[in-house]
Amino acid sequence: MMKRETFELVKRIAIFYDQFEVNQEKVNLWHEVFKGYTFDEIQGNLLAFVKASSFPPKVSDLISKSTISKTIPNAEETMKRTSRLKPGSEIVVQRELAKMRAILGIDKGTKDGRD
Structure with missing residues:
Protein backbone atom coordinates (compact mmCIF):
# COMPACT_ATOMS: atom_id res chain seq x y z
CA MET A 1 0.00 0.00 0.00
CA ILE A 68 -4.00 -15.01 12.16
CA SER A 69 -3.88 -18.79 12.34
CA LYS A 70 -6.96 -20.36 13.87
CA THR A 71 -5.68 -23.92 13.69
CA ILE A 72 -4.41 -25.93 16.59
CA PRO A 73 -0.70 -26.62 16.21
CA ASN A 74 0.41 -30.22 15.79
CA ALA A 75 3.00 -31.83 18.09
CA GLU A 76 5.96 -30.65 15.99
CA GLU A 77 4.75 -27.02 15.91
CA THR A 78 4.08 -27.13 19.64
CA MET A 79 7.59 -28.40 20.31
CA LYS A 80 9.06 -25.58 18.19
CA ARG A 81 7.04 -22.94 20.05
CA THR A 82 7.70 -24.29 23.53
CA SER A 83 11.36 -25.19 23.06
CA ARG A 84 12.25 -21.51 23.40
CA LEU A 85 10.53 -21.25 26.76
CA LYS A 86 12.65 -21.35 29.87
CA PRO A 87 11.29 -23.80 32.46
CA GLY A 88 10.28 -22.44 35.85
CA SER A 89 12.49 -22.95 38.86
CA GLU A 90 11.68 -25.78 41.25
CA ILE A 91 10.43 -23.27 43.83
CA VAL A 92 7.98 -21.74 41.34
CA VAL A 93 6.80 -25.17 40.17
CA GLN A 94 6.14 -26.36 43.74
CA ARG A 95 4.35 -23.10 44.64
CA GLU A 96 2.06 -23.42 41.59
CA LEU A 97 1.38 -27.10 42.33
CA ALA A 98 0.46 -26.15 45.91
CA LYS A 99 -1.98 -23.55 44.58
CA MET A 100 -3.60 -26.16 42.31
CA ARG A 101 -3.87 -28.65 45.19
CA ALA A 102 -5.52 -25.98 47.35
CA ILE A 103 -8.00 -25.11 44.61
CA LEU A 104 -8.83 -28.77 44.05
CA GLY A 105 -8.94 -29.54 47.77
CA ILE A 106 -6.19 -32.15 47.56
CA ASP A 107 -4.15 -32.84 50.68
CA LYS A 108 -0.58 -33.69 49.68
CA GLY A 109 -0.11 -35.89 52.76
CA THR A 110 -2.68 -38.56 51.76
CA LYS A 111 -2.69 -40.89 48.80
CA ASP A 112 -6.04 -39.86 47.27
CA GLY A 113 -6.37 -36.42 48.80
CA ARG A 114 -9.03 -37.48 51.31
CA ASP A 115 -8.72 -38.04 55.04
Whole structure:
Protein backbone atom coordinates (compact mmCIF):
# COMPACT_ATOMS: atom_id res chain seq x y z
CA MET A 1 0.00 0.00 0.00
CA MET A 2 1.23 3.47 -0.83
CA LYS A 3 1.43 6.18 1.84
CA ARG A 4 -1.18 8.30 0.03
CA GLU A 5 -3.55 5.30 0.18
CA THR A 6 -2.95 5.06 3.92
CA PHE A 7 -3.77 8.76 4.15
CA GLU A 8 -7.02 8.13 2.22
CA LEU A 9 -7.99 5.36 4.65
CA VAL A 10 -7.22 7.47 7.71
CA LYS A 11 -9.17 10.36 6.16
CA ARG A 12 -12.16 8.05 5.58
CA ILE A 13 -12.04 6.89 9.19
CA ALA A 14 -12.21 10.55 10.25
CA ILE A 15 -15.29 11.01 8.06
CA PHE A 16 -17.00 7.99 9.62
CA TYR A 17 -15.95 8.86 13.19
CA ASP A 18 -15.92 12.51 14.28
CA GLN A 19 -13.66 11.84 17.27
CA PHE A 20 -10.90 10.32 15.08
CA GLU A 21 -8.05 12.77 14.46
CA VAL A 22 -5.83 12.72 11.39
CA ASN A 23 -2.23 13.86 11.66
CA GLN A 24 1.02 13.14 9.87
CA GLU A 25 2.42 10.98 12.66
CA LYS A 26 -0.67 8.75 12.59
CA VAL A 27 -0.45 8.39 8.81
CA ASN A 28 3.26 7.51 9.04
CA LEU A 29 2.80 4.92 11.78
CA TRP A 30 -0.30 3.34 10.28
CA HIS A 31 1.50 3.14 6.94
CA GLU A 32 4.32 1.14 8.56
CA VAL A 33 1.74 -1.53 9.43
CA PHE A 34 -0.38 -1.32 6.28
CA LYS A 35 2.42 -1.27 3.68
CA GLY A 36 2.31 -5.06 3.39
CA TYR A 37 -1.40 -5.04 2.51
CA THR A 38 -3.41 -3.80 -0.45
CA PHE A 39 -5.64 -0.75 -0.32
CA ASP A 40 -8.68 -2.81 -1.37
CA GLU A 41 -8.07 -5.36 1.39
CA ILE A 42 -7.87 -2.76 4.19
CA GLN A 43 -10.69 -0.68 2.67
CA GLY A 44 -12.95 -3.76 2.67
CA ASN A 45 -12.08 -4.45 6.31
CA LEU A 46 -12.80 -0.80 7.16
CA LEU A 47 -16.25 -0.91 5.57
CA ALA A 48 -17.08 -4.13 7.40
CA PHE A 49 -15.82 -2.61 10.67
CA VAL A 50 -17.86 0.59 10.22
CA LYS A 51 -21.04 -1.45 9.85
CA ALA A 52 -20.42 -3.18 13.17
CA SER A 53 -18.86 -0.56 15.47
CA SER A 54 -19.71 2.90 16.69
CA PHE A 55 -16.10 3.41 17.83
CA PRO A 56 -13.16 4.16 15.51
CA PRO A 57 -10.95 1.22 14.58
CA LYS A 58 -7.46 0.48 15.80
CA VAL A 59 -4.88 -0.68 13.28
CA SER A 60 -5.39 -4.29 14.36
CA ASP A 61 -9.12 -4.02 13.65
CA LEU A 62 -8.40 -3.41 9.97
CA ILE A 63 -5.83 -6.09 9.33
CA SER A 64 -7.34 -9.18 7.79
CA LYS A 65 -8.16 -11.74 10.42
CA SER A 66 -7.19 -14.44 7.94
CA THR A 67 -3.52 -13.64 8.65
CA ILE A 68 -4.00 -15.01 12.16
CA SER A 69 -3.88 -18.79 12.34
CA LYS A 70 -6.96 -20.36 13.87
CA THR A 71 -5.68 -23.92 13.69
CA ILE A 72 -4.41 -25.93 16.59
CA PRO A 73 -0.70 -26.62 16.21
CA ASN A 74 0.41 -30.22 15.79
CA ALA A 75 3.00 -31.83 18.09
CA GLU A 76 5.96 -30.65 15.99
CA GLU A 77 4.75 -27.02 15.91
CA THR A 78 4.08 -27.13 19.64
CA MET A 79 7.59 -28.40 20.31
CA LYS A 80 9.06 -25.58 18.19
CA ARG A 81 7.04 -22.94 20.05
CA THR A 82 7.70 -24.29 23.53
CA SER A 83 11.36 -25.19 23.06
CA ARG A 84 12.25 -21.51 23.40
CA LEU A 85 10.53 -21.25 26.76
CA LYS A 86 12.65 -21.35 29.87
CA PRO A 87 11.29 -23.80 32.46
CA GLY A 88 10.28 -22.44 35.85
CA SER A 89 12.49 -22.95 38.86
CA GLU A 90 11.68 -25.78 41.25
CA ILE A 91 10.43 -23.27 43.83
CA VAL A 92 7.98 -21.74 41.34
CA VAL A 93 6.80 -25.17 40.17
CA GLN A 94 6.14 -26.36 43.74
CA ARG A 95 4.35 -23.10 44.64
CA GLU A 96 2.06 -23.42 41.59
CA LEU A 97 1.38 -27.10 42.33
CA ALA A 98 0.46 -26.15 45.91
CA LYS A 99 -1.98 -23.55 44.58
CA MET A 100 -3.60 -26.16 42.31
CA ARG A 101 -3.87 -28.65 45.19
CA ALA A 102 -5.52 -25.98 47.35
CA ILE A 103 -8.00 -25.11 44.61
CA LEU A 104 -8.83 -28.77 44.05
CA GLY A 105 -8.94 -29.54 47.77
CA ILE A 106 -6.19 -32.15 47.56
CA ASP A 107 -4.15 -32.84 50.68
CA LYS A 108 -0.58 -33.69 49.68
CA GLY A 109 -0.11 -35.89 52.76
CA THR A 110 -2.68 -38.56 51.76
CA LYS A 111 -2.69 -40.89 48.80
CA ASP A 112 -6.04 -39.86 47.27
CA GLY A 113 -6.37 -36.42 48.80
CA ARG A 114 -9.03 -37.48 51.31
CA ASP A 115 -8.72 -38.04 55.04
